[in-house]
Amino acid sequence: MGLFGSFLSKFSKSKATIEDLEQFREILISSDIGVKITEEILELVKREKSEELSTAIANSLKSKLISSSRAINLSTVGPTVVLIVGVNGTGKTTSAAKLANYYAKSGKKVLLVAADTFRAAAVAQLQTWGERIGVEVLSGSSNSDPAAIAFDGAKRAKDEGFDLLIIDTAGRLHTKSNLMDELGKIQRVIEKVTPVNEILFVLDGTTGQNGIKQAETFAASVKLTGLMVTKLDGSTKGGIAIATEAALQVPLKYVGFGEAIDDLAPFDGDGYITELLT
Known part of the structure; x- marks a missing residue:
């Protein structure tokens, strides 16, 4: 299971408690995702319906990635x-x-x-x-x-x-x-x-x-x-x-x-x- 998967699976079945949120915060921080993104994800957990939570978090994380090309800029002339x-x-x-x-x-x-x-x-x-x-x-x-x-x-x-x-x-x-x-x-x-x-x-x-x-x-x-x-x-x-x-x-x-x-x-x-x- 992925880094956040076990918690999201739990949140999809029941509303997150204060203790759940604190544990999830610790997981997020320890993953090095950063404080700002951690707090944004926790807000989604509090706000979103359980069945829509994974999609909402996925969209939020995708928005952090830039749209620039990930390919090496290969030269057409010379090395x-x-x-x-x-x-x-x-x-x-x-x-x-x-x-x-x-x-x-x-x-x-x-x-x-x-x-x-x-x-x-x-x-x-x-x-x-x-x-x-x-x-x-x-x-x-x-x-x-x-x-x-x-x-x-x-x-x-x-x-x-x-x-x-x-x-x-x-x-x-x-x-x-x-x-x-x-x-x-x-x-x-x-x-x-x-x-x-x-x-x-x-x-x-x-x-x-x-x-x-x-x-x-x-x-x-x-x-x-x-x-x-x-x-x-x-x-x-x-x-x-x-x-x-x-x-x-x-x-x-x-x-x-x-x-x-x-x-x-x-x-x-x-x-x-x-x-x-x-």
């Missing part, structure tokens, strides 16, 4: 360039590899760039993923300029006819302005060669409202075009997808729901909400 950004520990590098695998399996010629040059482990991790999925990984020497390796990747992707260039940028604390400025530099350098089509922020689905604050800070430095939420295999935090999109007004494009390389899927808003409510 599609995707920057993967976020803080360390969110599954950023693995998400870059999963995205590369997703498109490689659909027949695209993909180049991965390891621009997290200050973390040898991140470069090695991406190289290992690349070998497993049959995707080439471009990397520079340790501590080299991330913008320089990103530039080399863009030039190579354009010159050698790659369909997709996915750049794993260095994980950075959203509180460090110099690191945030570096992201802007990477984007400017790449765009000397070819446009950047997507900047995807990777959000750890278990970090809750702090993750949303991180994303908001990133959005102030670079124009985020989409979100990737990882670790959604734990249903207790399932509300974070709606809360993040509602807060940022940036479309959630992919969700990671496990550790395997194929555990990445385009976000299906209607399916996600149905799963929460049933």
Whole structure:
């Protein structure tokens, strides 16, 4: 049963008591859906007829999701360039590899760039993923300029006819302005060669409202075009997808729901909400 399903099933049979509402509030808050949306849902529980409640809540949640396209903005001329950004520990590098695998399996010629040059482990991790999925990984020497390796990747992707260039940028604390400025530099350098089509922020689905604050800070430095939420295999935090999109007004494009390389899927808003409510 979905995150909210047991309570909605109960409410469909009898009027919610004050104790029921408090328990449901705790469930909603713990799901990371946010205080504002929690209170809106509780108002629906109090107001709607029991047989219409699930539909009313589903419509309310759908209204929080934006109508922008969730598809990657694929380039018609030259490579599609995707920057993967976020803080360390969110599954950023693995998400870059999963995205590369997703498109490689659909027949695209993909180049991965390891621009997290200050973390040898991140470069090695991406190289290992690349070998497993049959995707080439471009990397520079340790501590080299991330913008320089990103530039080399863009030039190579354009010159050698790659369909997709996915750049794993260095994980950075959203509180460090110099690191945030570096992201802007990477984007400017790449765009000397070819446009950047997507900047995807990777959000750890278990970090809750702090993750949303991180994303908001990133959005102030670079124009985020989409979100990737990882670790959604734990249903207790399932509300974070709606809360993040509602807060940022940036479309959630992919969700990671496990550790395997194929555990990445385009976000299906209607399916996600149905799963929460049933």
